[in-house]
Amino acid sequence: MNGTAGSDALTQMVRAALDRPDMSYPALAAAAVDPESGERVSATWLHKLVHGNVVRAPEVRVLRALAAGLKVPLLDVQRAAAEQWLQYTSTELSGLPEDVRVILGHLEGMTPGDLSRVRAVIEALSTKSN
Numbered sequence: 696m697n698g699t700a701g702s703d704a705l706t707q708m709v710r711a712a713l714d715r716p717d718m719s720y721p722a723l724a725a726a727a728v729d730p731e732s733g734e735r736v737s738a739t740w741l742h743k744l745v746h747g748n749v750v751r752a753p754e755v756r757v758l759r760a761l762a763a764g765l766k767v768p769l770l771d772v773q774r775a776a777a778e779q780w781l782q783y784t785s786t787e788l789s790g791l792p793e794d795v796r797v798i799l800g801h802l803e804g805m806t807p808g809d810l811s812r813v814r815a816v817i818e819a820l821s822t823k824s825n
Contacts (some may be wrong), residue, residue: 702782703747704775706763708747712765727764729756736760752780 712718720738727736732754743749753761758776762769777783801812 702778702784704778705753705772706744706747706779708767708772708775709741709755709761713741713745723764726766727760729760730763731759732756734760736764752776 709723710722713720720741723741724738727741728734736757740749740757753776758772759769762772765772774784794798802813805813
């Protein structure tokens, strides 16, 4: 089994790379080198990942190596691993203004009733602006 029930986001990321005509397990393994430790990801491990035989989340050094091999940002690889093994999907807020991020932070953990009241206030304010 690959991770827990649900997503196989990291597996899909690696499969997509391997589907390219210029890519193979050995080629990806050769490129997958952790820039901090110099450790490599083996073609055998990649094969296990793609075929659903990696049961534990990879260590951060493996994620750094995969990011290097896949030529994608480490954050993308970390998110895929978190989704696959922890059933955690992050929400990117970096493109939003600071005020909006602060408001969203306050909403986290509110009860459905409180959220409903906040929504009513926001909708009332937005109709006043128009």
